[in-house]
Amino acid sequence: MNIYTPTGDEWRTTQLARFIARHGYRDLDDLREQAAREPGLFWDQVIQAIGLDWVMPYRQTLDVSDGVMWPKWFVDGRLDLVDNLVGKHARATPTKIAIRWEGDRGELRTISYAELAAEVERVAAGLCAMGVGAGDRIALYLPMIPEAAVTMLAATRIGAIFIPFFSGYGADSVAQRIADCEARVLVCANGYYRRGKRVPMLDDARAAARASPSLRQLVVVDRLGIGPADADDAGEASCVEFEYRRLPGYLSTCSRVAFPADQTLMLIYTSGTTGKPKGVVHTHAGFPVKGAQDLQMAFDLRADDTLMWITDMGWLMGPWMVYGGLMLGATLVFYEGTPDYPDAGRLWDVVARHRVTHFGLSPTLVRMLMASDGSLPPPGALDTLRVFGSTGEAWNEAPWRWLFEQVGESRRPIINYSGGTEIGGGILACFPGLPQKPCAFNGPIPGMAVEVLDGDGRPVRGSVGELAIRQPWPGMTHGFWRDAERYREAYWSVWPDVWMHGDWASVDEDGYWLVHGRSDDTIKIAGKRVGPADFESALVSHPLVVEAVAVGVPDELKGEAVVCFVTVRDGEALAARPWDEWEAELVEHVGRQLGKPLRPARVHRVEAIPKTRNGKTVRRVMRAAYLGTRPGDLSAIENPDAIDAVSAIGLTARRVVDAVGT
The missing domain is CATH 3.40.50.980 (Rossmann fold)
Known part of the structure; x- marks a missing residue:
């Protein structure tokens, strides 16, 4: 069910709609199909739309003679990127x-x-x-x-x-x-x-x-x-x-x-929480072209707009904002501070002071603001704001609705944007001027030939599968720095010439796309695959819970069981009952929403959820800490003490299991 249905004029005035009309495409679906069929023609049109000038024009847009894993873009072209x-x-x-x-x-x-x-x-x-x-x-x-x-x-x-x-x-x-x-x-x-x-x-x-x-x-x-x-x-x-x-x-x-x-152009290292950090390679033309195209088509960013994203320059969204935003001649806002310092209204003050039109933040940050007193902007503070951006993790419906309805006054679209460091930008997005559904995407960004595939590599609708890409695009990484085999193994080793992104996704009956989290975060209970976001959404719908994280742990009977961690609201209700009673209530609450077979094994209360500086929840690190295995590089974690707390909970749980077993 759509929660936001804009007028036709809102769509017709977007740069994406004008691109479609200018080049004679019937609609957005036709543009996607033609871009997949004739990628060279489409990307030529993108180069013209973003205004990229060449010192020496390229003689061929795309050359895949070395295979789709190693495409050559804009062959023999030379450019002065800084100009x-x-x-x-x-x-x-x-x-x-x-x-x-x-x-x-x-x-x-x-x-x-x-x-x-x-x-x-x-x-x-x-x-x-x-x-x-x-x-x-x-x-x-x-x-x-x-x-x-x-x-x-x-x-x-x-x-x-x-x-x-x-x-x-x-x-x-x-x-x-x-x-x-x-x-x-x-x-x-x-x-x-x-x-x-x-x-x-x-x-x-x-x-x-x-x-x-x-x-x-x-x-x-x-x-x-x-x-x-x-x-x-x-x-x-x-x-x-x-x-x-x-x-x-x-x-x-x-x-x-x-x-x-x-x-x-750039090497940008992933966080390394699952092994040795990977140096992702991006190029002079590919990275800025992808960033500018996404900002123009998915965010409708123009030269007279002001873009701000809560990020760090060590995350992709920092360089993406610089190289994509400046390509389009926009104004960028760099914010050094903490989003809730000195209070939860700081961000809205910054948006108002700098007359921000496009503001990007993470779902985790929204959940934090939602739970804070004084976090709603005062009247008029967001008068310049046209678009919210969001990336980094899957949404839960309650915080999505809070941002859209209470902060955005039900008239500012949330551009849900999913991609990655190796993508150079986004795979899926929402688009200004099109209807929105909570937590969902309108679909692939033009130029991204995307499918949801089942275990046999067949496209599926209405069920969860692997997010895959069948065609190259300019922003894709040119491998990992001095480690071609690791690059092949990470993305190209499942099916020939298919990029397996590692996200678990689906397309619903209304044609909206959903991302359920990383496929290696997905939990398999008695043969049924469930995304952690399903458990987390169920928990945060309970009035006691502020934030939630779900991870899968080994279980002899079911294969995997679910263990959840929550932060809760302080108050008389919490103090009036012991935690084991609250835990039992939360377990049953999840069971009522997802079905009794999917009730979590445990719900642990924590003071804080471990996160990276840009607000990502680190489920795999939490799972490793809980199980007492090596969590990997923790240097990107904003609050490492929270990892120690999870480790202590896991150690206690293992001791209880050992005691029962003996």
């Missing part, structure tokens, strides 16, 4: 704001397109003077500050490869990734602010540098405003330190070069 992202906008509208920044303590900065162009040139020249050239790797260990975007663009300007790291990593995690990519330069901040307190970074950066033989230079951004870093504090220096604001070089030292479309 497309910054230079041409600086010439056309020099005073237009490119980046607005707000710090944790309320500091404000604005940078025009002309100022951004000049700063990128300065830093690019400084890197050249340090001996950095095309193909060299530059690692970024920076919070959400404008210097992060400048450094990425400066690296792009000279053909170097940038590698953004999560700002919350410790020295070991930084060093591990530097060793893998053999970075020559590390650009770091001396720290940042979070909840009003300083978070130091320079000591970790220096420790990582000492453990990284490939590093030659450490460039330090003074985010804390405490003046030049004291090199005497560096210990036994392994590389030369520079101040970011005093980088050597002059503009004339860095000549302008156009780079091939398939030149490596």
Whole structure:
């Protein structure tokens, strides 16, 4: 059942609808079908729509002579990507704001397109003077500050490869990734602010540098405003330190070069919670083309819009916002602070202050706000806002409705957006101007030839299956850094020439698409596959529960049983009854909603759900902690104490089982 049915005019005025009309497609379904049938023609049309200019035009849009796993896009084309992202906008509208920044303590900065162009040139020249050239790797260990975007663009300007790291990593995690990519330069901040307190970074950066033989230079951004870093504090220096604001070089030292479309632009590492981090490779043309296309078609972002996403530059959505948003000439908002500091209304203040039109956040963040006092925006605070964006995990219906109905006043669409680091953007999305159904997607983004496949590789409707992609697209990763076999095994090893994404999905009777979570998170109870989101949605529909996470654990009888973790509302009701009574009630509540065979084995109360900085729930890490197995790299976890609490609960549960068994 649709919860939102826009008028026909709302659809006809979107850029996607105009694209369909301009190129003679009958409707969105026809566009998807034709794009799958003639991908070269479709992507030529996308290049025209996003306004990408070429120094040397490509002679062939797509070459799959090496197979769909290794496509060549925009063959022999050469482009000046930074001129497309910054230079041409600086010439056309020099005073237009490119980046607005707000710090944790309320500091404000604005940078025009002309100022951004000049700063990128300065830093690019400084890197050249340090001996950095095309193909060299530059690692970024920076919070959400404008210097992060400048450094990425400066690296792009000279053909170097940038590698953004999560700002919350410790020295070991930084060093591990530097060793893998053999970075020559590390650009770091001396720290940042979070909840009003300083978070130091320079000591970790220096420790990582000492453990990284490939590093030659450490460039330090003074985010804390405490003046030049004291090199005497560096210990036994392994590389030369520079101040970011005093980088050597002059503009004339860095000549302008156009780079091939398939030149490596960026390596971005996955979190590594399931093994060694993977360096995902993206290219000069593919990554910005996919980002700009998704923002234009799925979000209807225009040059006069302002885009803000709650993210970190070490997650895909940070570079995606920069390279996609600037391609379209929009204004970007970087927010360094914590979403609920100093109170739950902070985000709406930021949206109002910067006149944000497109605002992206995670379902986990919405659940947190929903449970906080004073989290609804005051009247008029969101007058500029047209679109919500959401990615990172599956929705539950209650928080989706809260965001849409109470925050968005039932008139701002939620663009549910699902893809991944290796995708370079999205697979499925909603689209402004089309009807919406809670938690669902309108369908594949044009250019993504997507199916839901059963265990035999046949397309299915009305039942859950594996999300798969049958055709290449420009934004797809060009493999994992120096590990082609791992790339093949991860995505191409199930059926020939089919990308298996690892998400469990379905298409319902109304044609809406649903993502039920990672397929390796899916729980199989007595032969029936159930997504963790089903249990989580059932639990958060109970008035006691704020957040919930469900994981599958081994069970001798059923194969797997479900163990759930919840955070709850404080109050007299909770205190009036012991937890075992509440647990029994919650188990029965889930049984009434999902059926008695799907009642969870246990529901544990926790003080906090472990999450990454960008709000993702880490189910596999929680499962490992509960079972007492190795959880993998935890450096991306925002609240590692919450993992320790899950480990303690699991240890107690195992002791009880052992005691009963003896």
